[in-house]
Amino acid sequence: MATExxxxVTYEESLATLDIRVGRVIEVEFExxxxxxxYRMDVDFGKYGKRICFGQFTNHPIEEVRGRLVLGVLNFPPKQMGPVFSEILILGVQYPRGESGEATFVSPAVNAKIGSKLF
Known part of the structure; x- marks a missing residue:
C-alpha cells in the first residue's frame, strides 16, 4: 500500500534546527x-548535561535500557505526560507488533562519543 x-524541505528548514545528540541512559525505572x-530515563549527554526523559520503551527490559546509547532531541520544550514532564525526546520507531506508541530505540551502531551531534 503506497502512502504519500x-x-x-531543505536541511536548513528541518534537521539544522534540531539539536540531536548521543546520550547514555544512566538510570531507568518504570513510571x-x-x-x-x-520508563523514566536519566540520560547523560556529557557537556550538555543530564536530562530526564519519559518514553514508551517498556518492551525492552530495564537491564537492556540501562547503559544504552540513545539519540535525543535537546531543543524541544518539555512535554507534559500526566503529572510529569519529559525534558527531551528520545528517538525511536514503533516496536515490532507493539501497541500504539510502543517504541524501540534509534541508536548509534558503534560506541559513539557522548554529546556527539547527529548530522
Whole structure:
C-alpha cells in the first residue's frame, strides 16, 4: 500500500534546527504516573548535561535500557505526560507488533562519543 510522502524541505528548514545528540541512559525505572506505561530515563549527554526523559520503551527490559546509547532531541520544550514532564525526546520507531506508541530505540551502531551531534 503506497502512502504519500510529506513535502520536500531543505536541511536548513528541518534537521539544522534540531539539536540531536548521543546520550547514555544512566538510570531507568518504570513510571506509573503517566497515562500510558513508560520508563523514566536519566540520560547523560556529557557537556550538555543530564536530562530526564519519559518514553514508551517498556518492551525492552530495564537491564537492556540501562547503559544504552540513545539519540535525543535537546531543543524541544518539555512535554507534559500526566503529572510529569519529559525534558527531551528520545528517538525511536514503533516496536515490532507493539501497541500504539510502543517504541524501540534509534541508536548509534558503534560506541559513539557522548554529546556527539547527529548530522
Amino acid at each position: 510522502l510529506k513535502p520536500d 506509573h504516573r503517566t497515562p500510558k506505561p513508560t
